[in-house]
Amino acid sequence: MKSVKNHLSLVVALLSILFSMQVFFIVERSIDAYKVNLSNNYSVIAVSKKELSSDEFKGINKIISNAEELSPDSVIKRLTSDMKSTNVELLKLTLPKFYKLSLTYYPTPQEIKKLRSDLLGSGSITKVEDFSHNHDTVYKLLLLFKKVVALFAIVVLIVTVLLIFKELRIWQYKHNERMTIMGLFGAALWLRSAVLFRLAIVDALVASFLAFGVFMYLSSSAWVAEQFNNIGINVLIFNPIEDFLIILGVAITISILLASLIVLGHKEEA
Amino acid sequence: MDNVIIAKDLSLSYSNNETIINKATFSISSGSFVFITGASGSGKSTLLKSLFGALNPKQGSLVVGGVELNGVSRSKLNFLRRHLGIVFQDYKLVKEWSIEKNIMLPLLINGYVKSVALNQVEKLLKHVRLNHQTGKYPFELSGGEQQRVAMARALAHNPILILADEPTGNLDEYSSQLIWNLLEGANNQLKTTVIVVTHHIPKSLNVDYKHFHIEYGSIHEVR
Known part of the structure; x- marks a missing residue:
C-alpha cells in the first residue's frame, strides 16, 4: 500500500x-x-480572357492543384432562346473562359490573398471569386479551436x-x-x-x-x-x-x- | 603502533566563523579505545563530525586512516568512509528499509556479494541479540533495539575505526550495557579503534581506554 x-x-x-x-x-x-x-470542397473561380491549361494555372501559383473549365452552355441557353445558332456560336467565342480551381490544401487567408493577386497579375485573368468571407470564417473558427486546445x-x-x-x-x-x-x-x-x-x-x-x-x-x-x-x-x-x-x-x-x-x-x- | 588519527593545529568552525576547536594537536593509535568528553556545546560532536569528513577543517591538518581530510575530494572521502563504522545517538537508520537491509548497507557499498552479505547479516543479528526480530522495520523496534541495529551496521564490514556519538544517550541501562559490550568486543577481539563521544564514561568497562576532554576549544588528554 x-x-x-x-x-x-x-x-x-x-x-x-x-x-x-x-x-x-x-x-x-x-x-x-x-x-x-475543406480543401476538397473549396475552390476558386477565375475568369480568363483566353484559354488556359491546368499546368499554366499551376505555374501562376503552386497551391493550385487542378483547373477545370466551366461550360458556359447553361448560361447561354437562358440568354439565347430567340437567337440564331450562328449568333450563339459567335457569342460563345466572345465570352470569357470560366475556370474552377482546386487547391492542394486549405489555404490561410494570406495565401488566398496572394493567390488572388497572382491570378489577377498574370495578365489574362480578369476576375477571381475566392469566396473569402466564407473561407475566413471557417478558417478563423479552426484557428480558435486550435488555440483553445493549445491553451488548455x-x-x-x-x-x-x-x-x-x-x-x-x-x-x-x-x-x-x-x-x-x-x-x-x-x-x-x-x-x-x-x-x-x-x-x-x-x-x-x-x-x-x-x-x-x-x-x-x-x-x-x-x-x-x-x-x-x-x-x-x-x-x-x-x-x-x-x-x-x-x-x-x-x-x-x-x-x-x-x-x-x-x-x-x-x-x-x- | 600506527596512528589511525593525527591532528595538527586543527581548528574547526561552522559557517558563522565561531571557532569551536582551536589549534588542537593530538593523535590516536590504532586499536585504542578513546573517550571524548566535554560539556554540552563544547565541540565534541563537532570533532567527531570532522573525523568522518562531515565538517572540513578550517585550519591545520587532520589525517584519518591515512587520508588528509583538509580539502579532501569526494571520492577519497567515500573511500575513507567505506572503512569507518559510525554510530549516532539518533541511530540514523533508513526508515523504509528492513533491519537486515540497513545492516547490509556498508557491505553492499563495499562490494560484497548479496549472499555473502546476507550470511554476515544473520551472524550480526545474533551477535546483537536481534535474531528474533528479522524482517522488521526500524519503527517496529524500541530505541535500544534500533541502536543495536546501528551497532550491527557499524560492525558489519570490519571497519578500521568506529566513531560513536553518544551511542547510549537515549537508552535504558540494559540497552546501554549491551552497546558498551559490543563496542568493547569490537575493540578487544577485532582490535578495531573505537572513539566514543559521551557525557559519562561507564564504570564497568573492561578495556584500557584513553580519555580526551574538550574545554574552551582545547583538547586535553586526561588519561
Missing part, C-alpha cells in the same frame, strides 16, 4: 501531462484532416509542473535522509541516487503504459469513431508505435529530470 502511494503521485502527474499532450496531437490531426476535407494543454502543463515541483519537495525530503545515510557509509553518488532513478523510471513506465492502454481503448472505441465520422473526418487517435515512443520519451525525460533535480539539490547532513 505504502509502495503504491509512493508511486501514485508522480504517475498521476505524468499521466495528466501525457494525456494533455496526446489530446493536443489528436486535435492537431483532426484539424489537419478537417482542412483536407498549456494550463494543464503548468498545473502539472506545479504539482511535480510540490512532489519534488516531498521526494527531496523523503530521499534526502536515505541519501545522507548512504553517503555516511561512503556510497558513491550513483549508488545513492540509484533508488531514486529506479523509482522515477518505474513511474515513467507505469504512466506510459497506462496512457497506452487508455488511448488504445479510445482508438478502438466505436463511439469515438462515430464522433469523427459525424464531422466527416477519419483521424488516427493513437499510433501504437510512434505515439507510444513519444509518450515514453516524454515520461522518462520528465522523471529523470525530476530525479536529477533532487540529486543536485541534495545537501548532506550529519
Whole structure:
C-alpha cells in the first residue's frame, strides 16, 4: 500500500501531462484532416480572357492543384432562346473562359490573398471569386479551436509542473535522509541516487503504459469513431508505435529530470 | 603502533566563523579505545563530525586512516568512509528499509556479494541479540533495539575505526550495557579503534581506554 502511494503521485502527474499532450496531437490531426476535407470542397473561380491549361494555372501559383473549365452552355441557353445558332456560336467565342480551381490544401487567408493577386497579375485573368468571407470564417473558427486546445494543454502543463515541483519537495525530503545515510557509509553518488532513478523510471513506465492502454481503448472505441465520422473526418487517435515512443520519451525525460533535480539539490547532513 | 588519527593545529568552525576547536594537536593509535568528553556545546560532536569528513577543517591538518581530510575530494572521502563504522545517538537508520537491509548497507557499498552479505547479516543479528526480530522495520523496534541495529551496521564490514556519538544517550541501562559490550568486543577481539563521544564514561568497562576532554576549544588528554 505504502509502495503504491509512493508511486501514485508522480504517475498521476505524468499521466495528466501525457494525456494533455496526446489530446493536443489528436486535435492537431483532426484539424489537419478537417482542412483536407475543406480543401476538397473549396475552390476558386477565375475568369480568363483566353484559354488556359491546368499546368499554366499551376505555374501562376503552386497551391493550385487542378483547373477545370466551366461550360458556359447553361448560361447561354437562358440568354439565347430567340437567337440564331450562328449568333450563339459567335457569342460563345466572345465570352470569357470560366475556370474552377482546386487547391492542394486549405489555404490561410494570406495565401488566398496572394493567390488572388497572382491570378489577377498574370495578365489574362480578369476576375477571381475566392469566396473569402466564407473561407475566413471557417478558417478563423479552426484557428480558435486550435488555440483553445493549445491553451488548455498549456494550463494543464503548468498545473502539472506545479504539482511535480510540490512532489519534488516531498521526494527531496523523503530521499534526502536515505541519501545522507548512504553517503555516511561512503556510497558513491550513483549508488545513492540509484533508488531514486529506479523509482522515477518505474513511474515513467507505469504512466506510459497506462496512457497506452487508455488511448488504445479510445482508438478502438466505436463511439469515438462515430464522433469523427459525424464531422466527416477519419483521424488516427493513437499510433501504437510512434505515439507510444513519444509518450515514453516524454515520461522518462520528465522523471529523470525530476530525479536529477533532487540529486543536485541534495545537501548532506550529519 | 600506527596512528589511525593525527591532528595538527586543527581548528574547526561552522559557517558563522565561531571557532569551536582551536589549534588542537593530538593523535590516536590504532586499536585504542578513546573517550571524548566535554560539556554540552563544547565541540565534541563537532570533532567527531570532522573525523568522518562531515565538517572540513578550517585550519591545520587532520589525517584519518591515512587520508588528509583538509580539502579532501569526494571520492577519497567515500573511500575513507567505506572503512569507518559510525554510530549516532539518533541511530540514523533508513526508515523504509528492513533491519537486515540497513545492516547490509556498508557491505553492499563495499562490494560484497548479496549472499555473502546476507550470511554476515544473520551472524550480526545474533551477535546483537536481534535474531528474533528479522524482517522488521526500524519503527517496529524500541530505541535500544534500533541502536543495536546501528551497532550491527557499524560492525558489519570490519571497519578500521568506529566513531560513536553518544551511542547510549537515549537508552535504558540494559540497552546501554549491551552497546558498551559490543563496542568493547569490537575493540578487544577485532582490535578495531573505537572513539566514543559521551557525557559519562561507564564504570564497568573492561578495556584500557584513553580519555580526551574538550574545554574552551582545547583538547586535553586526561588519561
